Amino acid sequence: MRGVKDCRNVKVAENRELIEGHIREILELIGEDPGREGLLDTPARVARMYEEIFGGYAADPRETLGVTFDESHEELVIVKDIVYYSQCEHHMAPFFGKVHIGYIPNGRIAGLSKLARLVEAVTRRLQVQERITSQIADIMEEVLEAQGVMVVVEGEHLCMCARGVKKPGSKTVTTAARGLFRADPAARAEFLALIKE
Numbered sequence: 519m520r521g522v523k524d525c526r527n528v529k530v531a532e533n534r535e536l537i538e539g540h541i542r543e544i545l546e547l548i549g550e551d552p553g554r555e556g557l558l559d560t561p562a563r564v565a566r567m568y569e570e571i572f573g574g575y576a577a578d579p580r581e582t583l584g585v586t587f588d589e590s591h592e593e594l595v596i597v598k599d600i601v602y603y604s605q606c607e608h609h610m611a612p613f614f615g616k617v618h619i620g621y622i623p624n625g626r627i628a629g630l631s632k633l634a635r636l637v638e639a640v641t642r643r644l645q646v647q648e649r650i651t652s653q654i655a656d657i658m659e660e661v662l663e664a665q666g667v668m669v670v671v672e673g674e675h676l677c678m679c680a681r682g683v684k685k686p687g688s689k690t691v692t693t694a695a696r697g698l699f700r701a702d703p704a705a706r707a708e709f710l711a712l713i714k715e
């Protein structure tokens with residue numbers, strides 16, 4: 519398992535020629551001419567893009583928080599507005615938005631950038647928004663043994679905007695609360711107020 523810094527999908531790299539062949543076939547099957555100039559390099563571009571947008575599989579999300587530090591801060595820590603791009607597992611269409619993560623440490627803190635690396639590892643896959651939200655909350659709780667974790671994810675799903683029900687501008691908001699945040703409405707309210715600022 520590679521580290522999250524090298525977040526490229528190894529399997530795509532290994533299977534690049536096969537993937538390119540299948541993309542060429544799809545181009546034909548939708549009525550395009552894969553031999554025309556503008557499409558000649560498209561299968562290779564798509565394969566390179568897959569390495570990137572499915573790069574989350576190259577990382578173990580639990581390892582992304584890296585080395586944690588002893589620190590006695592036992593109040594709320596928030597990293598908000600972490601932009602993500604993911605692919606919905608139903609249509610393989612992009613969805614994207616922001617993740618907001620808050621936690622109350624229990625003697626151990628993580629590097630702030632590592633929270634964004636966790637988001638990358640969990641979102642650069644075929645996903646549903648609810649699973650992204652709960653996976654981030656569960657991993658934060660487990661790895662940091664945090665007293666509480668709260669995660670809010672906002673998402674705009676192209677499968678709802680550009681096709682199907684066609685509702686551009688509609689936003690999905692998902693939340694996950696663990697530990698103290700489950701039991702304490704005031705803690706949840708403090709977090710929600712701070713991410714709105």
Ligand SMILES: Nc1nc2c(ncn2[C@@H]2O[C@H](COP(=O)(O)OP(=O)(O)OP(=O)(O)O)[C@@H](O)[C@H]2O)c(=O)[nH]1
Nearest residue numbers: 606607608609645646647648675677678681682683
């Ligand atoms: N809960 C959830 N649903 C999602 C997510 N991404 C896409 N979907 C939904 O997955 C569902 C798939 O429904 P289906 O009826 O199997 O597929 P479909 O015929 O293409 O559905 P429509 O999108 O309604 O045209 C749709 O309702 C999508 O809106 C997500 O992250 N979470």
Ligand SMILES: [Zn+2]
Nearest residue numbers: 606608609677
């Ligand atoms: Zn979808």
